Amino acid sequence: MYNLGSTGLAEAILQTMDQPLLVLRDDLTVEEANSAFYRLFKVDTEETRGRLLYELGNGQWNIPELRRLLEEILPQQSVVEHYRLEHKFPEIGKRIMILNARRLPPEGDRPELILLVISDRTETEQARFELEGHVEFGEKLIDSIREALLVLDWDLKVVRANQPFYDAFQVSPADTKGRLIYELGNRQWDIPCLRELLENVLPDNNAFDDVEVEHDFEHVGRRIMLINGRRLDHLDLILLAIRDVTEQRRMEKERETRVGELHHRIKNVLTTVDALVRRTLRDSGSLEEFGHAFESRLGAMARTQDLLVRAPKGSVDMSEILRLELQGAWRTGRWEFQSRRPRNRATARCGPGIRNGRSRTHHQRSQAWRVCFA
Numbered sequence: 358m359y360n361l362g363s364t365g366l367a368e369a370i371l372q373t374m375d376q377p378l379l380v381l382r383d384d385l386t387v388e389e390a391n392s393a394f395y396r397l398f399k400v401d402t403e404e405t406r407g408r409l410l411y412e413l414g415n416g417q418w419n420i421p422e423l424r425r426l427l428e429e430i431l432p433q434q435s436v437v438e439h440y441r442l443e444h445k446f447p448e449i450g451k452r453i454m455i456l457n458a459r460r461l462p463p464e465g466d467r468p469e470l471i472l473l474v475i476s477d478r479t480e481t482e483q484a485r486f487e488l489e490g491h492v493e494f495g496e497k498l499i500d501s502i503r504e505a506l507l508v509l510d511w512d513l514k515v516v517r518a519n520q521p522f523y524d525a526f527q528v529s530p531a532d533t534k535g536r537l538i539y540e541l542g543n544r545q546w547d548i549p550c551l552r553e554l555l556e557n558v559l560p561d562n563n564a565f566d567d568v569e570v571e572h573d574f575e576h577v578g579r580r581i582m583l584i585n586g587r588r589l590d591h592l593d594l595i596l597l598a599i600r601d602v603t604e605q606r607r608m609e610k611e612r613e614t615r616v617g618e619l620h621h622r623i624k625n626v627l628t629t630v631d632a633l634v635r636r637t638l639r640d641s642g643s644l645e646e647f648g649h650a651f652e653s654r655l656g657a658m659a660r661t662q663d664l665l666v667r668a669p670k671g672s673v674d675m676s677e678i679l680r681l682e683l684q685g686a687w688r689t690g691r692w693e694f695q696s697r698r699p700r701n702r703a704t705a706r707c708g709p710g711i712r713n714g715r716s717r718t719h720h721q722r723s724q725a726w727r728v729c730f731a
Contacts, residue, residue, distance in 0.1 A: 374474075381471040385410045385427060388470060397477060399448045420444050426458060431471065435460045453482045505599040513538050513555055516594065525601055527576040545575050554586060559595065563588050569602075581606050629658065 371378060377394035379387060386409050395401060400414055410427075411419040422442050430437055440456040455476040463469045496517075499506050505522035509515060515533050523529065528542050538555070539547040550570050558565050565586045573579045585598040633654055641647035664677060 377475040377477070379410070379473040379475070381410060381427075381473060383469045383471070385471075387413070394475070397449070397475075398446065414446070414448070417444075417446050417448075423456075426456065427471070431458050431460060451479070452477060453479045502598075505601070507538065507597040507599070509538060509555075509595040509597065511593050511595070513595070515541070522599070525577070525599075526574060543575060545572075548572050551584070554584065555595070559586055559588055563590075579603070626662070630655070633658065 371380075371389065371391045374391055375393055377397050378391045379394060380389040382388050386407060387405050390402075390405050395405070398414065405413060411424070420442065423444075426437060426440050426442075430440075437456070437458045440458070442454045442456055443451065444454070445451045455478055457474045457476070459472045461470040461472065499508070499517065499519045502519060503521055505525050506519045507515060507522060508517040514535060514537050518530070518533050523533070526542065526545075533541060539552070548570060550568070554565060554568060565584075567583045567585065569581065570584055571579070571581045580601055581603045583600045583602055585600075587596040589596060634651065637647055637651045637654060641650055
């Protein structure tokens with residue numbers, strides 16, 4: 358072995374380096390290797406020193422790109438830096454390496470040598486690849502969510518927003534990214550409740566959920582929103598999820614109104630049935646007569662209700678209602694029903710059992726109807 362330094366300093370430096378290093382002769386046989394090389398590539402001194410580089414480890418260093426570096430590029434240049442090399446080794450698997458090579462001209466009795474420093478970037482590249490994958494996953498996840506999302510830095514400036522946010526609040530990326538959230542859309546996001554959440558609640562808590570905020574926006578009008586917030590300490594970011602529940606709240610209010618109206622109508626129907634029972638009991642001479650009379654009247658009332666429900670746009674001909682009601686009230690004898698104009702008058706004439714001159718008047722929505730009996 359040739360002495361690389363009169364005091365052995367070069368040898369000490371070589372062995373102390375944590376990067377693998379090879380010293381090659383001009384015929385590419387290995388003059389020296391440091392302990393980092395042996396440790397990383399799992400080879401020993403005996404099978405390394407004095408052997409052609411391409412024969413090391415049963416030919417695992419016979420790599421086309423390495424040949425190109427040593428046989429084509431380096432002879433034309435004295436120094437080559439940041440030469441990227443990827444290779445799968447039998448023992449240690451795939452490695453991503455950055456090579457720096459330098460030719461040392463002959464000096465005294467020392468022949469020309471080549472220094473080859475190998476920087477293993479496998480783990481760094483893998484970590485970078487995984488990080489890029491996580492970033493891509495996060496971006497696509499944000500874009501795929503239907504709710505409006507905002508990513509803020511700790512200065513409350515917008516780092517990112519998804520497309521549903523831009524669509525829901527009619528703002529553009531150019532007017533959003535990098536701006537303070539309170540300044541968005543002519544300061545339409547300068548909402549006292551939101552300020553309280555971001556400046557007082559979130560700094561003391563990692564999250565808040567389903568905080569309802571109601572606000573008038575310049576372009577989209579009044580909106581009712583549920584806002585969730587998360588503090589991402591390791592990234593120095595804040596995530597806001599905004600769900601527009603305006604339509605949901607409107608439907609809930611409409612449903613409450615309809616339920617109240619239905620309750621009122623049911624109450625009216627039950628009151629009518631109660632009155633019908635009492636009247637039929639009073640007019641009936643026996644239980645059998647009550648059964649027949651009540652069944653007839655209840656059926657007439659049911660048909661009337663069915664007519665009202667099925668009528669288009671809630672409009673019903675009053676003469677039809679009276680006809681159904683009279684069917685239940687007078688079950689015997691012959692009768693005929695006539696509707697005369699003006700529109701609000703209908704006349705029914707019945708056969709024996711009803712005396713001349715008896716009449717009734719029914720008022721419905723300020724329209725007077727007169728029923729005459731012969």
